[in-house]
Amino acid sequence: QVQLVESGGGLVQAGGSLRLSCVGSGRTFSVYAVGWFRQAPGKEREFVAAIRWSGGIRNYADSVKGRFTISRDNAKNTVYLQMNSLKPEDTAVYYCAAGDSIKDLLLPNPRYWGQGTQVTVSS
Secondary structure (H helix, E strand, O other), X not given: OOOEEEEOOEXXXXXXXXXXXXXXXXXXXXXXXXXXXXXXXXXXXXXXXXXXXXXXXXXXXOOOOOOEEEEEEHHHOEEEEEEOOOOHHHOEEEEEEEEOOHHHHHOOOOOEEOOOEEEEEEO
């Protein structure tokens, strides 16, 4: 019922910034908690950040805390991931996911997944 589309990925130099967007279709998008995950080649998909349906409470992986910021604008059916001070180890495909709660996202047990957007950070 809900379709998620990520955008904003690309190539950036170390220390640079990118902002990813996740746009959800459907009238029920605003009721879901939304999270970002990433997967580098040969590695397991890992949690990056999550936000409640109403905003406010946010969770971050230790590896990105202080550098990444998750936010949402329910009027635009959009969740953002602002990525600053990027490092080569941040290189991965980034996925947007929606679930009933942050707890479900972290299990992980998302209800919906996007197709991903590539982020590449050069030295």
